[in-house]
Amino acid sequence: MNKPTNQTEIMLNRLQEREREQLLVLSICKSLSEVLNKESFHQIVSSVLKEHFLFDDFIFAFAEENQSTYTIFYQFSDQKRLVSKSYLTSDGFFETATDSAEAVIFDLKTFTESKLPDYLHSLNNKNIKNGIGIGFPSLKGNRSVLFLFYKNPAVFDRESNRILRGIATQLSITVNNIRLASEYENNLAELKLLKNNFGERKAAAIHTETDHFYGIVGRSDVMQNVYELISRVAGSDSTVLISGETGTGKELIACAIHQLSLVSNKNMVKVNCASIPENLIESELFGHEKGAFTGATDLKIGKFEQAENSTIFLDEIGEMPLELQGKLLRVLQEKEIERVGGNKNIKLNTRVIAATNKSLEKEVAEGRFRNDLFYRLNVYPIQLPALRERKEDIELLGNFFLEKHSQKIGKKIKGFSKKVVKGMMANVWPGNVRELENIVERSVLFAKDDSIKEMDFPKVFAAETHAVENDFYTKTLQEVEKEHILKTLKKCDGRISGPRGAAVLLNLPGTTLISKMKKLGIKKEHFLS
Template sequence: MEKSKDQAALITQRLQEREKEQMLILSICKALSEVLTSAEFHNVIDDVLKHHFSFEDFILASSKENETEYQVFYQFTAQKKLSNAIYSTNDGFFDVCLNTADMVVFDIKSLTENKNALPAYLLNVKDFKNGIGVCLPNHRNNHNVLFLFFKNAAGFSREANRILRGIATQLSITVGNIKIAEAYQNSLAELSSLKRNFDKNQIPNVKLESSGFHGIIGNSAAMQEVYELIGQVAPSQSTVLICGETGTGKELVAKAIHTLSRVSNEKMVKVNCASIPENLIESELFGHEKGAFTGALDSRIGKFEQADNGTIFLDEIGELPLELQGKLLRVLQEKEIERIGGRTTKKINVRVIAATNRSLEKEVADGRFRSDLYYRLNVFPILLPALRERSADIEILAQFFLEKHSAKMGKNITGFSKKVINSMTANSWQGNVRELENMVERAVLFANEKVIKEMIFPEIFKTESKDTETEFYTKTLQEVEKEHILKVVKKCGGRISGPQGAAILLGVPATTLISRMQKLGIKKKHF
């Protein structure tokens, strides 16, 4: 009878102990569920968990599902969240715990004998006698592993093990909550920063003046489309690729984008990839450390570092050597650079604008330009029209250059004769705006009257090329249709209807052809 009473008392005692354990687990879970920051997490570990587990170090490592790397989310001895170092999941620690349902016990003696195999956060394990690793339940595709280290081998009791198992799920949830909360706070801070910058450097409305805007001259429909594209992309941080023939004003467009951006008060650093020797361009872009190569007598800051928080303009990007294109791609993707001879990387925040007078699609097809770099640059392409495609701007541009160079040379020249204006409008301008400016400057030099009556064009540009289209210009369907109709009408001697008329050859009624010609702007003077 006495024995039965003793057993009953023992069972009651055990039930009370288990109930006490469950209450403790609920209490710890409640404390963890209220945690939203790394500082709060540390306070719970220090005030609550250390008392029950008697550990010397508490390390929580985390990785996303299907990733091959992990980070240390929290380390007690560091008293903060660690976010920079990245470790391979197959390091003999994280993966062993991840693939084991039970607790993993580490042999501290073996670990300290092979220090080279230890991750950086485990280098102080020599001070401990015992270590365990536990895989926490998966939460929102996050894998979390908890490492505990003790000076006393008996520090982790069965009771402590049961408590740890009871709070394991809540630990994973808390890690996820902290990550979400911190991402939210970072987003708020970024929005607040953007708002401050926007208020400080409020972007003016893209306003077209009589002679263009922001240093770009021209009011033609083709240029108004360019202005609209500049206005759309300038406020963003998107990478811009400016394409166009030589002399079309790619640098002016890059300047306009920077001027209208939210970082207009920061630097715009220009790099001409074609003008830098091939053996120096990497150092020019990314910098180098002292002694990195022969002649590197001092450390050098590269153009990307100089442009940090501002804009970098990579002109003639198509001239970049193939072996350097991969390094540039990494910088654009990772937002970090490494100097030649350096051992550390530096995070950068740079808005990239690139320009080329080559067809990068053709360069990619011919194997001279990396396709992945092309797609990374070609986020927002802007195609600049050749001067012959915006002939309406030629007179305005010529007058602008006339006033500029007349003032420089101290001459009082007021304009051009009608003959010169007609000749300029009819010229093909293979060198585009740059060639036009040079021609006007030359004419001002030779002028003896107030009006320029003669302009001598180089013989090579007097002959009309059979193929005046460039690699950058593709005709629209309307332009093709207009050219075809004109050819047929001219062939028919200007006749539209009748047996010998253009309508018969084109296979449409004469009324339809006349209506179509009106819509395309084809007038009698054209044929």
């Protein structure tokens, strides 16, 4: 084909070539801009860039700002390189390329192997003798160089140089983004590992002295089970529902979960749903905008926003008005709130712990509590035992409150008389631990000696207590079985085997009864007085 002789035609051909080059540059830049990781980067290099630049090896190196060393980000012939080794920028390659405004041609034959960086040793074995180094524009102070190596350097012509200069900035940005993304993923993985280790350390830090557990007093088997439940859930962000009769210590359980959590350095926000007037509870929980209603003269930040990146404790959740329960359900589902009078959704990162002294299943059945909200709250239930179900803790708790209130009022009281201890053990305690503390405090105030010799117990019929108990929850089969075995053992004066033993009355082999007793946690002190 004859070359064009007309000057206009020559210029037109050049413009068309430049236009094709620009379109190619835009196409390559678009491909590079979509790269998110090193694997995708290798795909672009091995297909798109290899097709246009026909290199035998492609190496991208970079140096951090103000550093005298550089590292290899990527090498086409060794893309699985795992060791991020550093090389001096003054090694005759890196700075030579960055200091030149033009592409620098390297003749590898002029370097002895000891002078060559180790990433170039394999090129000599492949008879690749020539390289081209192109210093890229500085990006946030970081310097970078692209090395292209050829068996025949003539392949890299002026057009290749122009195209490479056209994609240089995008190539640098892509590499920088991959590096930042990799650092972010590594930091995130490290943070997760630290969080897990921190959670494990916190769980492992549970007191070996089982009388006290993060402000909770009790050594009974049922309380040990509660401690185990607390330690298992504390390190997560799962919603917890604590249920139990009034005075069983639900707030203490919530505090223990928060203290063992990953956000224990933040304050836990507490809300008593029963103590806030019905017309104000929405504003109290979710806040309100200025002018949202009469009296709303300022913006109010609600309890949920105050508990951002922390824990909110919703006590007496069973008292929440039905119309507000739907809004709470949305918070649990969507992790967002909307202030009263506002139209903007506010994203939240708040862990919810709720508590109730009601049977929410019964409230749902009678239409006073939404069943969908109940299921959202009941992710991790913790059922607290009544004090009458943990009698072995009564004396321990009594002594704890005795010491607490004696110090508070400046009296030196050593303990309880045997008569008082026996009375405490026999009392049904419908008000549970709170009632026990109140009676001990009152006894300390009235005490005339260095020990508590008298204690007035309120007259409560056992039938009333059982009615409260049965109304609150349905006993499990294990609880029914345990009670039946205990009654039988007491009837048999503690005998297990033999003609007059409990095993005969229960129609069980003696060994089977002993096995069941171990499984249910029945010990001699439970049926021998």
